[in-house]
Amino acid sequence: MTAKREVIRVEPLSTWLERWKAMTRHGDTLYVSGFPPFDPATGEILAHASIERQTEIALEQMKLCLETAGSSLDNVLKCNVYCTSVDSFAAVNAVYARYFPQDPPARIFISVPAWPGPFDIEIDCIAAA
16 A cells, blocks of 8 residues: 655644645655744744754754654654855755754755845755654
């Protein structure tokens, strides 16, 4: 029997982005969407925050999604990091290392020219449920 794809609501992220899905489960695999770095208190994009703060927020949002689905950062298999500047790699990497201190997941760092909003980073992932 083939596992059915299930969309998982993650609040408050799902409400902030009603048009997009925060996370999808297929069998024992979770696919977590990348999001702009939302202020956890207001839902507003953290415009002009430092790249370190934006990275922290992105990873906290990922953690929330995974925990909502009964998983954790320890089960992340792969991350895709999208950032508007390759010059931010060292700063992003320092924050990333705090969230994945041992045996970090596979990762790719992709420089993107711009976003349709005032932020500099998104991180998505694939994780085991």
